[in-house]
Amino acid sequence: MSRLNPLYILLLSAILALFSAYSASKKEKELEEIQSEYYVKEDLALRLKALKNAYSPKRKREILRLLHSAVLRRSGIKYEDKRDRLSISGKNVAIEAANMLVSKLLNGTYNLKRCSLVKAKEGVDLEMEVVWR
Numbered sequence: 001m002s003r004l005n006p007l008y009i010l011l012l013s014a015i016l017a018l019f020s021a022y023s024a025s026k027k028e029k030e031l032e033e034i035q036s037e038y039y040v041k042e043d044l045a046l047r048l049k050a051l052k053n054a055y056s057p058k059r060k061r062e063i064l065r066l067l068h069s070a071v072l073r074r075s076g077i078k079y080e081d082k083r084d085r086l087s088i089s090g091k092n093v094a095i096e097a098a099n100m101l102v103s104k105l106l107n108g109t110y111n112l113k114r115c116s117l118v119k120a121k122e123g124v125d126l127e128m129e130v131v132w133r
Contacts, residue, residue: 050109055111059108059110060086060132063086063105064086067088074097075094077093077126086130087128088128089127089128091125092121092122092123093126094123098126101128102115102128105128111131114127114129115128
């Protein structure tokens with residue numbers, strides 16, 4: 001009884017190998033789940049960052065600075081600044097001024113709720129509404 005049977009040692013080694021393989025596969029599945037959750041959260045963070053940049057007060061200041069420019073003030077563009085929206089309108093606005101305003105708004109990341117451009121006699125009649133929420 002003082003000697004160990006070599007078969008017992010082999011059996012114990014095989015059981016330990018199976019247990020470690022099972023444990024490793026279980027940890028690998030957990031790692032895959034954590035990685036997939038990470039990628040989902042990373043995608044959500046990127047989307048939230050883009051939305052934060054699009055709807056920040058900085059974007060509203062950019063539009064107001066554009067509307068206060070000399071070209072747009074002379075063209076007769078009026079705006080009404082509300083808490084959650086900015087209404088822009090103008091009758092018989094010069095085409096160059098309307099082109100500048102529309103190109104800035106359409107090329108930026110602004111939420112335009114309404115945009116209406118109608119050709120008038122010498123210029124353009126426009127109505128736009130930029131929404132912040």
